[in-house]
Amino acid sequence: MSALRFGIVGAGMMAREHIRNIGLVDTARLVALADPEPSSLKASLEEAGGRWGGIATFDSVESMVAGAALDAVIVSSPNFTHRAVLEPLFDAGVHILCEKPLCTALEDARWVVDRAERHKAVFWTAMEYRFMPPAAQFVQDVRAGSVGRLVMLTIREHRFPFLVKVGDWNRFSSNTGGTMVEKCCHFFDLMRLIVNAEPVRVFCSGAMDVNHLDERYGGRQPDIIDNSFTIVDFDNGVRAMLDLCMFAEGAEQQETLTAVGDTARLEAFIPAGDLVRSLRVPLGAPKEVTKRHVPVDEAALKAGTHHGSVYYQLLAFLDAIMGTGPTVVTAMDGLRAVAIGAAAEISAREGRVVTMAELGF
Ligand SMILES: NC(=O)c1ccc[n+]([C@@H]2O[C@H](COP(=O)([O-])OP(=O)(O)OC[C@H]3O[C@@H](n4cnc5c(N)ncnc54)[C@H](O)[C@@H]3O)[C@@H](O)[C@H]2O)c1
Secondary structure: OOOEEEEEEOOOHHHHHHHHHHOOOOOEEEEEEEOOOHHHHHHHHHHHOOOOOOOEEEOOHHHHHHHOOOOEEEEOOOHHHHHHHHHHHHHHOOEEEEEOOOOOOHHHHHHHHHHHHHOOOOEEEEOHHHHOHHHHHHHHHHHOOOOOOEEEEEEEEEOOOOOOOHHHHHHOHHHHOOHHHHOOHHHHHHHHHHHOOOEEEEEEEEEOOOOOOOOOEOOEOOOOOOEEEEEEEEOOOOEEEEEEEOOOOOOOOOEEEEEEEOOEEEEEEEOOOEEEEEEOOOOOOOOOEEEEEOOOOHHHHHOOOOOOHHHHHHHHHHHHHHOOOOOOOOHHHHHHHHHHHHHHHHHHHHOOOEEHHHHOO
16 A cells, blocks of 8 residues: 655644654655745755655645645644634545644634534544553553542643744744643643543633743733643542643653552653552551553654654554544544633633533533
């Protein structure tokens, strides 16, 4: 079988990570790029490095769809463009992998779900954290009962500030959906997966206290949360919390996942890749702790900054296209992750608990 012909819409930083990962598989090849910014097209063509021969470039998704024969398209344009970019792709009937967050506004995300459910090809919301091997193992273990009955889940991300993007689009909530949507949709998606239930209420305390304070764009100061605590109550009684800090680039571990059940506690550390399970023991008794390391393909690790996940996600997406695997992350998963983030944004702004019912869930 000849390799599937991929196009990419939005040829920026994330596109280049996708390009490096397409380069790791022989069942896909990049044939087209669409971006209105010539410097992004140039940088992405350089990243491709002539690997697939001629790659056609376009200044819009519409011209790409009209001018290139494509099997699948990755959407990696800014969050606020996703709905508009997706419409011609749905019309073209191609397989779609759309970067998170699905959209910045719930009504747009609902529109995507409606179109995706009627789409004859695969529609996949990119949720890379599900595909980081230590996170995937953590999910599998908790769901298999390794902590007993899950009661509490904590996800901590302590990392570097938001990077500079083309046109500085990520400095304003109107472009991103707000930090709790833009970045934290990953963690709310993981929560739903680990807890295996749906959220009922969200309380978020967060603000922009350290980063971007001295930045101005057209005279405007950025308005994006750089630290927050978010509590999410699930309909099966499980409590989850997200601890986000974006001025902690010195932290040894960027992500720590902790699940505590009635028989044990499980932690995953990324990038270390270690899982640590501690059984409950009587007070004063010797600790019963087991550690294991979850390996990641070296080439996949080197191809990006997301702990190999873009590679594993691509393999699963290709399986879904070939009919040899399921659509692991649906448009509905994307919508629900955005909805929890939207609830957190409202909660932080208004200083109150937001129920998911208020948002129609
Ligand atoms: N999954 C992850 O962990 C992860 C990480 C980074 C970014 N992302 C997502 O990937 C997307 C892109 O982010 P990025 O970091 O590459 O940003 P970026 O600014 O580096 O690149 C975005 C590119 O899209 C182009 N663009 C703007 N409007 C467009 C349009 N209408 N059609 C086509 N191209 C357009 C810009 O010119 C730019 O080159 C965002 O949705 C972002 O949230 C996901």
